Amino acid sequence: MATLDTLLGDQLLVRIVVPMEGERVRRWIYGFPEFQNWLQNTLPTLDTGRLQAPDPPQEQVDNIFYRWATGKEIRYSRQFQDLMPGSDEVWEMKTADIRIFGWMYRPLKFIAVFGDYADLYKGKNKSRTYEDARRRVVRERNSLNLDAPKHATGKFDELVRV
16 A cells, blocks of 8 residues: 555656745645646646636636635635535536546545546536546546545535635
8 A cells, every 4th residue: 555655756646736926835736647637738728618707727727726725715516516425525626617526635635636628517518427527536546556544534624624
């Protein structure tokens, strides 16, 4: 079995670095290498979706990551929400156009498995399901040789509030 630090050292997970202009890190984001690749290569190419948000998806993600890392308020349901069934402890970080699926490794520590375009899950033309996203996160979490418990359990405030 491995610790989070071991998985980072083996590059099975990566630390997502959030520019913070001298502010202290209050919450952490880790991700699978594929997630980091999506952040760097796919996210910048995405256009604003059906909701016509004023900011492009890249800025939306930069904003929520900054809010997350600096310990600013994150609102349940609007910005961060658990997928059903709650017992699976799969969470989504949300912006108008983007969904980032993962789990809480420990309170204040989110591991992102993958990011996706919200319009693929919403509206008349949806082509993906939250159930598939939930299953993917559980499968990827189970595949990591991470020391138990592999995920934190609890309510939103217990896991996210600084």
